[in-house]
Structure formats: structure tokens, C-alpha cells
Amino acid sequence: MRGMILPRYFYLLILLCAALPARAALDIEISGAGEHQIPIAIVPFAGEEKLPQSISSIVSADLTRSGLFRLVDPAGKAPHEPSEVVYADWAGTDALAIGNVEQQPNDRIAVKFRLLDAVRQTELTGQAVSAKSDQIRAIAHRIADMIFEKLTGDAGVFSTRIVYVSRQGKNNRLVVSDSDGYGEQTVLSINKPIMSPAWSPDGSHLAYVTFEQDHAVVYVQSLLTNQRMAVASFRGSNSAPAWSPDGRQLAVVLTRDGGSHIYLVRPDGTGLHQITFSGVIDTEPNFSPDGQNLIFASDRGGSVQIYRMPVDGDVAERLTFEGGNNFSPHYSPDGKSFVFSNWNNGRFYIATEDFQAKQMQVLTDGGWEKKPSFAPNGKLILFATEAQGRGILATVSSDGRVKQKMFSQAGDIRDPMWGPFLKQLF
Amino acid sequence: MNKLAISVLLMSLLAACASEKPKEPVVEAKPAPVVEAPKAVAPAPVVAPAPVAVDPLNDPNSILAKRSVYYPFDVSVVQDADKPIVEAHAKYLSEHADRKVRLEGNCDERGSDEYNLALGQHRADGVKKLLLVGGAQDSQITTISYGEEKPKATGHDEASWSQNRRTDLNYSAQ
Numbered sequence: 001m002r003g004m005i006l007p008r009y010f011y012l013l014i015l016l017c018a019a020l021p022a023r024a025a026l027d028i029e030i031s032g033a034g035e036h037q038i039p040i041a042i043v044p045f046a047g048e049e050k051l052p053q054s055i056s057s058i059v060s061a062d063l064t065r066s067g068l069f070r071l072v073d074p075a076g077k078a079p080h081e082p083s084e085v086v087y088a089d090w091a092g093t094d095a096l097a098i099g100n101v102e103q104q105p106n107d108r109i110a111v112k113f114r115l116l117d118a119v120r121q122t123e124l125t126g127q128a129v130s131a132k133s134d135q136i137r138a139i140a141h142r143i144a145d146m147i148f149e150k151l152t153g154d155a156g157v158f159s160t161r162i163v164y165v166s167r168q169g170k171n172n173r174l175v176v177s178d179s180d181g182y183g184e185q186t187v188l189s190i191n192k193p194i195m196s197p198a199w200s201p202d203g204s205h206l207a208y209v210t211f212e213q214d215h216a217v218v219y220v221q222s223l224l225t226n227q228r229m230a231v232a233s234f235r236g237s238n239s240a241p242a243w244s245p246d247g248r249q250l251a252v253v254l255t256r257d258g259g260s261h262i263y264l265v266r267p268d269g270t271g272l273h274q275i276t277f278s279g280v281i282d283t284e285p286n287f288s289p290d291g292q293n294l295i296f297a298s299d300r301g302g303s304v305q306i307y308r309m310p311v312d313g314d315v316a317e318r319l320t321f322e323g324g325n326n327f328s329p330h331y332s333p334d335g336k337s338f339v340f341s342n343w344n345n346g347r348f349y350i351a352t353e354d355f356q357a358k359q360m361q362v363l364t365d366g367g368w369e370k371k372p373s374f375a376p377n378g379k380l381i382l383f384a385t386e387a388q389g390r391g392i393l394a395t396v397s398s399d400g401r402v403k404q405k406m407f408s409q410a411g412d413i414r415d416p417m418w419g420p421f422l423k424q425l426f
Numbered sequence: 427m428n429k430l431a432i433s434v435l436l437m438s439l440l441a442a443c444a445s446e447k448p449k450e451p452v453v454e455a456k457p458a459p460v461v462e463a464p465k466a467v468a469p470a471p472v473v474a475p476a477p478v479a480v481d482p483l484n485d486p487n488s489i490l491a492k493r494s495v496y497y498p499f500d501v502s503v504v505q506d507a508d509k510p511i512v513e514a515h516a517k518y519l520s521e522h523a524d525r526k527v528r529l530e531g532n533c534d535e536r537g538s539d540e541y542n543l544a545l546g547q548h549r550a551d552g553v554k555k556l557l558l559v560g561g562a563q564d565s566q567i568t569t570i571s572y573g574e575e576k577p578k579a580t581g582h583d584e585a586s587w588s589q590n591r592r593t594d595l596n597y598s599a600q
Binding site for chain 1: 500536537538539540541543544545546547548551568569570571572573575576582599
């Protein structure tokens with residue numbers, strides 16, 4: 001079953017959608033704080049007042065959202081070069097970020113940034129980048145990533161992207177945005193449900209499910225060319241795509257042979273073969289980072305629970321025992337734990353479980369919380385929840401301490417997934 | 427003023443009801459003439475309406491007018507109470523080989539969307555099995571699942587959920 005040929009106007013539709021302007025329409029609410037917040041001052045960069053957006057504000061917002069930093073007000077002090085810093089002015093601050101922006105010909109900007117250790121009075125890191133002036137947010141996220149990595153020891157995820165589905169009436173949009181919810185780009189806009197988007201490991205493609213053909217069909221779409229093809233459109237439901245870590249296989253769930261079974265297929269639709277054979281519902285497969293195992297949700301034990309099986313065999317081991325039902329498992333990037341949605345007493349909670357300890361840890365207060373996935377640094381979990389009757393995005397730190405809700409102005413947001421680290425653009 | 431409004435409302439409701447009657451020929455008993463006819467004259471012969479092939483699918487009083495079966499939470503087996511509906515549709519399909527039906531499984535939202543997509547498919551496939559047992563042909567039936575994607579009612583409560591846990595028998599799908 002090769003991908004079907006789509007009418008030409010369809011590609012046009014996608015291209016038009018992709019060209020829609022980004023909508024900045026977010027209200028972010030943060031609660032909780034990391035155990036040890038690092039005090040840091042982000043001094044407004046010289047020359048940034050001429051930009052449409054302030055780089056230091058975006059950096060500050062990124063660091064604040066992580067819950068691991070306490071922003072110290074520069075209180076009017078404005079050094080832009082190390083030589084201008086009077087360290088005595090910065091008592092109580094661990095680190096200090098300074099920098100400047102210069103406008104260049106051909107609609108480009110040059111940004112110089114330095115991170116200083118305010119205690120040892122040394123330079124920790126710094127970078128000078130030149131980019132198109134519409135890359136302000138990307139530059140700021142990159143600076144925030146450098147600060148985060150230098151001061152916490154973990155890679156920052158401010159430059160990564162997320163995908164989600166936004167529903168408004170009948171209209172469904174598949175949306176890719178920065179991890180802070182800004183910079184929305186519509187990948188697909190149709191008047192049928194869209195479900196279960198999944199990033200390819202290199203961030204270049206999305207697999208997802210739509211009802212354009214009335215029943216659920218799995219598509220793979222390139223984010224570079226916007227071309228797409230149906231990789232599984234058999235009779236019944238075709239759904240729950242998950243990429244193998246090498247990008248060469250997709251796990252999908254088909255009902256064409258009766259039951260709901262997991263199959264492997266290449267992203268071009270070839271090489272389909274079945275790997276689970278139980279007479280019940282197996283769904284939501286997710287590959288381990290080493291590509292050797294799959295975790296998935298199954299009702300084979302009576303209730304819906306999480307199981308693990310080797311990709312090349314069908315001996316499955318049950319992993320969850322607590323709570324009512326457990327859904328939507330997703331591996332942590334280090335492969336040591338997994339996150340899932342736990343249904344218990346009328347509420348969905350986001351929970352994690354360590355493969356060694358086999359102990360469920362509930363991270364959230366509960367509600368309509370579904371479809372969790374880890375940020376590529378393993379420190380944050382993105383999921384869908386509900387507020388004021390609408391679906392919204394939310395994150396929780398993997399230790400459960402810091403929670404964040406992202407309210408968009410319109411649409412019912414669902415089915416998010418955090419994307420991978422991308423190659424550095426500058 | 428109020429009475430006028432109510433009667434206007436009533437009249438428009440009646441008109442709406444009248445206009446919603448099915449357009450298929452409906453056999454109705456003719457009311458007996460009120461005026462007494464002279465005895466000498468033989469009563470006008472009551473012409474029995476010619477037998478019109480009425481598709482029972484369009485008879486609002488037929489069990490075939492019921493096009494949905496409902497389920498308890500996380501169950502995909504057709505309940506005993508709804509089996510007569512499915513059996514009637516099976517009989518109808520076996521007698522109307524040209525008709526096709528699409529079975530559309532739906533779920534309430536208490537599960538992941540993917541699990542519900544699978545569950546809805548199981549519900550539709552379960553109805554299909556009963557239709558086949560009852561004499562329908564495989565070629566007359568397609569099954570799909572909408573999972574929790576197309577809820578009839580959107581509340582987070584049993585009143586909504588109970589309406590959403592169902593399989594619809596759709597004869598007008600292409």
C-alpha cells in the first residue's frame with residue numbers, strides 16, 4: 001500500500017497554510033520553583049531597543065519558565081562589556097548576562113553575548129552571532145540554552161520545537177511552534193480531526209493521523225518540502241505512529257486484521273509487518289532510545305496498562321499496576337523511565353515510573369491531563385490539559401516541582417509532542 | 427399578548443411538524459364520511475391503495491429507525507437490550523442486497539484518544555459480526571471508528587458520556 005497521490009491543490013493548501021503569519025497569543029502561568037534557584041541578572045542588551053522584540057526579555061522569560069532561576073532586577077545598571085561591569089554592584093547574583101546588538105546591512109543583526117560569573121568575576125561563556133533579523137527569538141532561545149547549560153549542567157531546550165493539534169469548530173490545524181508556544185506555523189489545516197502527531201528523530205518530518213478519508217489514516221509529512229504521503233491507509237483504523245530512533249521504521253496500530261495490533265512499517269509505506277498478536281487492544285507504541293524495545297498501552301490484563309516488549313519478539317512485560325487505567329506511555333530520553341497518563345477516580349494525572357524501581361510517581365494535581373512527552377533534555381514534560389473548558393498546553397518539571405500552563409487565545413489544544421534537539425542554525 | 431405569542435409559536439411548531447413528515451407514501455385510514463349517504467346508493471367502493479413498495483428503513487415507527495446502539499464504559503460488546511435493533515438491521519440488509527451500511531464506533535473521552543480509536547473500532551466490528559450472523563453480507567458493511575473525536579455531547583459527565591459510547595448505523599455514507 002504505497003502512499004496515495006494527493007490532488008495538486010492539496011499541496012497548495014499546505015503551502016498557503018505554512019505561510020500564515022505566526023500568532024503571538026499566549027498567556028503563561030508558572031507555579032512552583034526548583035529546589036535551588038540560581039540568581040541571575042539579564043542586563044538589557046545595548047541596541048536591542050531598536051528591535052521589534054527585546055532579546056533580554058525573551059532570555060529572561062525562558063529562564064524563568066524553567067523554574068531553576070531567580071531573575072535579579074538590574075535596577076538601572078547597564079554594563080554591556082566586561083570592562084563596564086562593577087562586580088560590587090552585583091552582590092547576591094551568581095551570574096550576569098550582558099550583550100549588545102548591531103544592525104547590519106541586508107536585514108541582518110549581529111548579537112554579542114557574554115555570561116559572567118559574578119562571584120568569581122570571570123567570563124563563563126560567550127558568543128557572537130549574525131543572523132537575519134527575523135531570527136530574534138531563535139537567537140534569544142540559543143542564548144538562554146547556553147546560559148541554562150552552563151549553570152545547570154543540562155542541555156537547554158529553549159531552541160526546540162513542539163507540535164500540537166488546535167481545534168476550532170470543525171477546523172483542525174496541525175501546528176509547530178517554539179517550545180515556549182510562540183512562532184506558530186500551521187503545517188496542515190483541514191475540516192476533519194487530526195490526531196497523534198509524532199516527530200521524526202531528526203525533527204524533519206511529522207507522522208500523524210487524520211480522518212480526511214473518513215477513517216483514520218497515518219500520514220508522514222516533510223517539514224522542509226511540506227510534501228506528504230499516506231503510509232498506512234488500510235481498512236479500519238490506522239493510527240498511533242511512533243518513530244524508531246534511527247528514523248527508519250514507524251510503529252503503527254492497525255485494525256485491518258481484526259483486533260488492534262502494532263505493526264512496523266518503513267516511512268515510505270513499505271515493509272509492513274505485524275508484531276503484536278493478542279486478541280485485544282494494543283496501542284500507543286513508543287520506541288526505547290536504543291531502539292530495542294517498545295512500550296505500549298494494552299487492555300490484555302483486563303484494565304488498560306503499560307507493557308514493554310522487545311521490538312523483535314512478542315513477550316510483553318506488564319509495567320504498571322497502580323491506579324485505574326494507564327495510557328500514552330513515552331520513554332525518557334535516557335531510557336531509564338517513562339511518562340504516562342494515569343486515570344484514577346475520575347481524573348487524569350501525569351505520572352512517571354522508573355524501570356528499575358517500578359514505582360509510579362504522580363507529578364500533577366490531576367484534571368484532564370493527557371498525552372505527555374519528555375523534552376529532549378529529560379527535565380520537562382509537555383502534556384495537554386484543560387482550563388475553562390478548552391484544551392491547553394502545560395508542562396511539569398520531571399521532579400514535579402515546577403508547573404506551567406500555556407493559555408492560547410483561541411482553539412482547543414490537544415495531542416502535543418515535544419520535538420528533538422535540532423542542529424544549531426548559527 | 428402572551429397567548430398570541432404562544433398560539434403563533436404552536437402554529438409554527440405544528441407547521442414545522444407537518445413539514446417534517448416523511449415524503450414516502452404513507453398509508454392512512456380515510457376518515458368515514460360524516461354526512462349520511464342515502465341508503466339506496468351503494469357506498470362508494472373504498473379503493474384500497476395500491477401496494478407501494480415502502481422501504482421499511484424510512485418508516486419512523488419501524489425498529490429500523492433506531493440507528494444507534496449504546497455501551498457501558500470500556501465495553502465493546504453489543505448489549506442484550508440493543509440486540510433486537512442489530513438483528514432487525516441484519517434482516518433488512520439480508521433482504522436488500524443493494525443497501526450498504528457504515529458502522530461508526532464512538533467512545534466517551536475517558537481514555538487516551540488512541541485507545542478510544544481502537545475501542546470504537548471494536549464496537550463497530552462487534553456490530554458487524556452480529557449483522558453477518560443475521561444474514562448481512564460482508565460487502566454491505568464497512569466499519570470505522572471516530573474514537574472520542576466526534577462527541578455528540580461534550581460535557582465531562584455521565585449524561586454526555588453515555589450518549590458518546592455508541593455505534594451508529596449510517597446508511598447514507600458514501
